[in-house]
Amino acid sequence: SLSVPIFNGGELAAAVDVARAQRDQSDAAFRLAVLTALQDVEDQLVGLRQERLRLSALSRAAAASTEAARLSRALYVSGGASFLDVLDAERSQYSAEDSVIQSRIALATRFIALNKALGGGWLRPVDVAHPAMDDRDTGPRLRLPRAQDIAARRRQSAQH
Numbered sequence: 001s002l003s004v005p006i007f008n009g010g011e012l013a014a015a016v017d018v019a020r021a022q023r024d025q026s027d028a029a030f031r032l033a034v035l036t037a038l039q040d041v042e043d044q045l046v047g048l049r050q051e052r053l054r055l056s057a058l059s060r061a062a063a064a065s066t067e068a069a070r071l072s073r074a075l076y077v078s079g080g081a082s083f084l085d086v087l088d089a090e091r092s093q094y095s096a097e098d099s100v101i102q103s104r105i106a107l108a109t110r111f112i113a114l115n116k117a118l119g120g121g122w123l124r125p126v127d128v129a130h131p132a133m134d135d136r137d138t139g140p141r142l143r144l145p146r147a148q149d150i151a152a153r154r155r156q157s158a159q160h
């Protein structure tokens with residue numbers, strides 16, 4: 001027995017059109033997801049760069065404030081400045097140092113956001129009792145994984 005779809009040809013053509021429309025919709029959704037992810041990574045890279053520049057400027061300002069406080073104390077000891085001048089210089093120094101600390105926190109937060117935007121995650125619990133900082137003036141840097149780290153990840157994913 002031979003079955004030929006004579007009277008449902010329009011139905012088949014409509015089904016093909018629906019399938020094509022669904023494919024196009026999925027393609028558009030995928031492209032949007034990729035573009036959104038790329039935009040997120042770019043935004044985080046720009047933010048990280050800006051925060052590094054800000055931290056550098058704040059570090060220079062903090063060093064200058066520290067020197068000003070030192071000079072103010074020396075002037076006070078020699079009788080050339082009042083104690084109020086010393087207190088004002090130290091207040092400026094502490095404010096500048098606080099700004100540096102806040103910028104380091106913002107830099108670490110930006111770095112984490114970039115790692116997240118790149119699809120990263122934690123492989124093991126983070127030991128917050130012993131924080132590691134690559135460079136105390138510029139904050140964390142993106143590191144390429146070492147060969148042993150890659151091998152450990154592969155072994156871990158093979159076990160799951």
